[in-house]
Amino acid sequence: MRIASSPADIAIRTAKTRQSLQRRPQADLPGTLFKWLLISFTGFAIAFLGVLVVVMVSDGWSVLSGRLGGFLSNGFSQRSAQDAGVWQGIVGSVQIGIATALFAIPVGIATAIYLVEYATGGWFARTVELNVRNLAGVPSIVYGLLGLTVFVKTLDGFTQGKTVIAGGLTLAAMVLPIIVITSVEALKAVPQGIREAAYGVGATKWEVLSRQILPAAVSTILTGTVLSLARALGEAAPLILVGAATGFISFGDSNFLETFTGPFTALPVLIFNFARQPGEDWSANAAAASVVILILVLIINGAALYFRNRFEKKW
Amino acid sequence: MTTISAEELQTASGRRFRSSLARWMFLLASAITILISGLIIWTIASEAWTFTSQVAADQLQTIGWFPRRGMFDIGTLILNSAQIALVSMIVAVPSGLGAAIYLSEYAHPRVRRIMKPTLELLASVPSVVLGVFAISFITPVVLSKFFDDINFFNKLAAGIGVGLLVIPLIASISEDALRAVPRDLREASAGLGARKATTAIRVVIPAALSGLMAAIIASGGGDTSLFETSIKESGGTVTSAMAALGLGTDQVAGDDLAFQSLYFLGALLFIITLVMNMLGNLIVRRMQERY
Numbered sequence: 001m002r003i004a005s006s007p008a009d010i011a012i013r014t015a016k017t018r019q020s021l022q023r024r025p026q027a028d029l030p031g032t033l034f035k036w037l038l039i040s041f042t043g044f045a046i047a048f049l050g051v052l053v054v055v056m057v058s059d060g061w062s063v064l065s066g067r068l069g070g071f072l073s074n075g076f077s078q079r080s081a082q083d084a085g086v087w088q089g090i091v092g093s094v095q096i097g098i099a100t101a102l103f104a105i106p107v108g109i110a111t112a113i114y115l116v117e118y119a120t121g122g123w124f125a126r127t128v129e130l131n132v133r134n135l136a137g138v139p140s141i142v143y144g145l146l147g148l149t150v151f152v153k154t155l156d157g158f159t160q161g162k163t164v165i166a167g168g169l170t171l172a173a174m175v176l177p178i179i180v181i182t183s184v185e186a187l188k189a190v191p192q193g194i195r196e197a198a199y200g201v202g203a204t205k206w207e208v209l210s211r212q213i214l215p216a217a218v219s220t221i222l223t224g225t226v227l228s229l230a231r232a233l234g235e236a237a238p239l240i241l242v243g244a245a246t247g248f249i250s251f252g253d254s255n256f257l258e259t260f261t262g263p264f265t266a267l268p269v270l271i272f273n274f275a276r277q278p279g280e281d282w283s284a285n286a287a288a289a290s291v292v293i294l295i296l297v298l299i300i301n302g303a304a305l306y307f308r309n310r311f312e313k314k315w
Numbered sequence: 316m317t318t319i320s321a322e323e324l325q326t327a328s329g330r331r332f333r334s335s336l337a338r339w340m341f342l343l344a345s346a347i348t349i350l351i352s353g354l355i356i357w358t359i360a361s362e363a364w365t366f367t368s369q370v371a372a373d374q375l376q377t378i379g380w381f382p383r384r385g386m387f388d389i390g391t392l393i394l395n396s397a398q399i400a401l402v403s404m405i406v407a408v409p410s411g412l413g414a415a416i417y418l419s420e421y422a423h424p425r426v427r428r429i430m431k432p433t434l435e436l437l438a439s440v441p442s443v444v445l446g447v448f449a450i451s452f453i454t455p456v457v458l459s460k461f462f463d464d465i466n467f468f469n470k471l472a473a474g475i476g477v478g479l480l481v482i483p484l485i486a487s488i489s490e491d492a493l494r495a496v497p498r499d500l501r502e503a504s505a506g507l508g509a510r511k512a513t514t515a516i517r518v519v520i521p522a523a524l525s526g527l528m529a530a531i532i533a534s535g536g537g538d539t540s541l542f543e544t545s546i547k548e549s550g551g552t553v554t555s556a557m558a559a560l561g562l563g564t565d566q567v568a569g570d571d572l573a574f575q576s577l578y579f580l581g582a583l584l585f586i587i588t589l590v591m592n593m594l595g596n597l598i599v600r601r602m603q604e605r606y
Contacts, residue, residue, distance in 0.1 A: 149362070
């Protein structure tokens with residue numbers, strides 16, 4: 001082996017090295033391709049959302065442009081597609097949303113607080129945690145069975161049978177695990193130092209919770225809760241099982257509070273019904289009602305975004 | 316301002332009482348979640364047991380699902396559900412994982428700030444709307460180009476619809492898993508001269524593999540295809556058969572076994588979910604990387 005130590009050799013070698021160092025970095029073709037593949041996958045999801053909105057608006061355009069007022073204010077009509085409206089669905093969905101929120105939010109947040117702040121890893125806490133994760137995976141229609149047997153039949157005295165309260169309880173059971181899981185994450189994200197500082201100045205556990213931890217975590221908790229309510233708004237299957245009315249409901253002259261204990265329907269149930277009817281007019285109704293529910297979902301998501309940005313805390 | 320007197324410190328009233336009261340309330344609330352599980356199991360099990368103990372074996376192997384005629388073709392329902400789940404996975408996994416990798420490894424923070432809420436919005440599109448979309452767009456506009464005589468309600472459209480619905484679910488769980496991978500790993504990989512793509516494929520994805528698997532399993536379990544096939548009961552899935560039964564709940568209630576079959580299907584779904592969850596936990600524990 002020849003040791004290249006002559007000045008000429010060294011000069012040649014350094015020149016080569018310098019050349020290779022000075023060369024522009026090679027274009028990373030596979031890397032760029034990979035990146036664009038990822039971007040196109042992401043774009044696919046976004047494009048789908050766009051196509052969905054466009055299709056729904058164009059399919060429902062005859063209804064949305066022709067008789068929007070009547071469509072929003074009429075009840076469900078079995079007889080003619082031209083008279084059918086979604087008003088009762090909107091009222092029902094809002095009422096069910098209120099009932100769901102009243103039942104699910106306090107219990108969900110309280111469970112999360114117990115898991116994060118009180119539990120010390122005992123069997124009870126572990127059971128609750130495992131149980132919540134399992135419940136989160138249970139298909140929504142199974143909650144419908146729960147609602148039918150327990151809330152409609154067994155708890156008849158409290159819910160008055162197939163009412164908004166029974167529907168709300170059913171959906172509350174459905175969204176409860178989601179609320180617990182997101183709230184647990186939110187509470188865990190609060191730095192330990194805040195708790196220790198509060199205990200250090202003599203606060204009781206309840207004071208630490210109510211004045212320090214909850215205010216710090218409220219933004220994330222609210223975001224998760226609101227998003228889970230959006231999910232409840234779109235559920236048709238459990239409500240159908242619980243007995244949402246599939247035809248016209250006469251509210252008579254009962255006031256808003258009394259309708260909580262009467263027969264009910266909801267927006268997704270109405271869409272389900274519209275789409276089951278044969279004919280162009282009905283599918284236009286289904287598309288138009290889908291646009292209405294998409295707008296509601298958009299409003300709810302906007303609220304979640306607002307909560308996130310408005311109350312967000314940085315540590 | 317809170318003032319503390321000597322008496323308050325001695326007795327268990329006031330602030331300390333309030334604190335212990337709060338503790339019991341939180342405990343009670345978490346007991347409610349267990350109560351719900353118990354009620355679900357009790358509800359389903361009792362009626363499903365009636366069904367299994369009274370149904371004849373040959374009633375389960377009929378052609379078609381016609382509960383009111385005593386024909387309970389469970390096998391076909393499960394097969395249909397499995398086919399739809401498969402199609403939905405083919406649609407959702409590449410897109411969901413791709414979006415997650417892009418958002419966690421490549422995207423500019425500003426792009427993330429816009430993309431995350433958009434995916435959340437996608438996640439809250441109601442499944443009925445997806446059903447309407449499948450009937451009015453996926454089948455007549457997209458699929459009819461590739462297949463000549465395609466049925467109005469078909470499993471392919473249902474699968475695609477469900478797939479589109481679970482993309483954001485997969486994306487968000489996977490992104491959390493990817494972002495949980497420590498920065499050090501990426502920096503070490505880059506320090507060895509790996510390209511960004513190599514770092515993502517060889518380092519970050521293997522490190523987050525358990526979380527990614529969990530995301531896929533979680534989304535495979537939920538059969539949300541309520542809509543597409545529910546009208547055509549013979550081609551239905553487990554969920555759609557249940558919805559179809561539920562629509563006529565009143566009539567079904569008196570009928571023998573038709574009502575109970577509803578709960579039997581529910582029990583089936585519940586058990587499948589449970590098994591999928593346990594499988595997911597097992598995989599996560601086996602494959603979890605410790606850093």
